[in-house]
Amino acid sequence: MAFLLAVYASLDDAFLTGDPLAMILNRLAAYMTFSALLPMWWVNWLRRQRLQDLFNEFAAIEADFFYPYRHLLADCTTYDNYLLWKGLASLLQNLSIFYTTTVETPSILLIIFTCLLTILTNVVLLVATHFYLVVLHTYRLIWALNRRLEAIAADSIMPRLCQRRHLLSVEIDTMASIYARLISLCERYTRMHQLHLLLVIGSVTASNIEVLFYVRLLWSGKVAERTSFNVFATFQIFVVNLLGFWLTITICELALVESRKTSAILRGFSAKPKLTLNVERSLECFAIICSSTKLRFHICGLFDINHLTGLNVLSTMILYLIYLVQYYHDNL
């Protein structure tokens, strides 16, 4: 890694802009990314035991409640779609790293450097992907829970269920406990990944600001060789980074919205006149659990991950781009 850092720092002007401020920025972003790697590895190694517990808990939840509803889990198309999206994003990220080797005469050093860099980046990406998958999994479980609850709400008057009223109340109790367990699980893995996420979001934002600034530099005509190829090569980094970042944001938002739907479905029960006391009590208990513990992805006590934060990060990128351009206006 030290070797890589030395090579990377000696490259300096990766985009051949020939500009002092751009060089400083590039170096800064590189040091930031590399310094993020070490704690990531370290933390991941320390917490391997907890990671195992996490997987066990997931398996336990599925075995406890979702075993009869496997068809529901299989029906969740959003889950499949987002898995595909994530795969596409990872592929694009790898491709965009190798893109730099397409200069006319790639030296051996550059190729080795790029390969090593790819491995390192993939380590970082895998950790982020892990968080993504866990959230996606939580989303699917909550989704299946909601579908089951909806089914109960729709036909709780059916004679089939009338004979098994006591079973209904037991099932709702189980659902409530599963919901609470999912939320505490969510808290646990967010706490485990919070440092990684913070570093990833930080470095993505920094590199995006940098790339946008490069595009502006290239556009200004001060750079010797400005081709559409060059602009595209720089801009695709921004697009690919943004895709990966936005997928993480949007999957968290999906899970949040789905968990909010649970309480909306519970509300549907209040218009039903004929429910036994036990069922009524279980429903109330579930409703209180829903209102008191809410799903949230709280990162390092700094911010929650949802669409609002995503929008804020985007506007921060644009704002800092404007600051940089203003600061550097004389040379443009």
Add this chain to the structure above:
Amino acid sequence: MKHSNWFNNMPYNKVKPSAVQLHNIGYNEFLHRIPRDSSIFNDIRTTLFILKATGLLPFYEEISSYEVGPPTKPNIFYSYFIRGVVQALTIFNLYNLVTSGSAQLFSSYSDTDNVNKWIEFLLCMLAHSTTVIICARNSKSFLKIINEILKVDEDVFDRFGTAFENRCGFSLKFIVGICICQWYLIILTVLEASDSLNMNSYIFIMFNAVQNGMAAIFIVFAAALLRIVKVRFAHLNSILSGYTYNQQRKQEHFAGRERFRNTMETFPEESLFTYRMHNKLLRIYRSINDCCSLILVAYMGYAFYTITTTTYKLFVQITTQSYPQISYNVLQTCFTWLAMHTCVLALLSRSCGQVTDEANWTSQVLARVYSKSKDHQNIVDKFLTKSVKQEVQFTAYGFFVIDNSTLFKIFSAVTTYLVILIQFKQLEDSKTVNNSM
């Protein structure tokens, strides 16, 4: 079964309406006995017609006064055709914008201004195409929303014999205002151009006006839908608040001889009915939010950008030293843009805020009924446990909450960006001074 249970109770209710109903309905009750043409169509017929004619909504069939059906085959083809034409024109405009076809429109300003104007056109196209695409994708959901609203109307009519006063007259006024603004802007743009415009530029200007108008009219439609939902929430709240202590005191005061000793006796049925309607309305509210959220984001982004650049233009126009006099043409353009976008944004945020407030008010009303009688506390509890700390919000795709504070937030952001733009201008000016020296 719950539904039939409620059905059986109906005649009882019609024969002997509760005091609450008497109080709320008053003399009008027997005037509305005959089911008339469903009122939501009367109120927003024009808006719906414009949206249908421009291909945003399908031409649905009115099966009965309380139900609409899917569109017929020719109408579906008509909608597809119009959408295709609109998208083709959008691509034509985009082509004009990218190539030099519309260069005549960007003649009179400095470099930064031209870029701003260019981005503004682009955002306008984006907002309009988002509206068209999302509407095409969600056309079934819109029909479902209308059907569900009509279903609520039917249920409430059967129960209480009331039809709703929607007061959606504002939508027509807004649409007329938007059209006038767009025509005025077209005339101003044509007058402003120094040399005679070619055909491409005319088409560009006209279609840009259409895009602007359609994006704004859709927002007015969304506001009208929200107003309709708000009226229904308010009605439910007024039914429930009839059971609170204060209201019953007042009633006794007014009604004098008509004393209803046991007014709480209708409460169980009525409250269950209200809960059911409240749930349905909440579902409608949520689905309106889901259908419109991306359109709202696109429009609000566009409106925000336009307001910022227009304010900036206004500032430059007022403070500029180089011209001997202020150009009234530009001033008029700026004020028209500002007025249009501010009014539409204000309408949107106000109607969102109102419907959210009404929806969240129900639990407050019920909490006041709670202390009224011991017997019915469990019924109230049923509702309250499920709605405490579960307030609903109208969000734009989760990015931000749209309520009364949105307009304020937008204008504070506009001010910040205005300052940044002015700083840019100063930098640009100082640079040209340095270069000339």
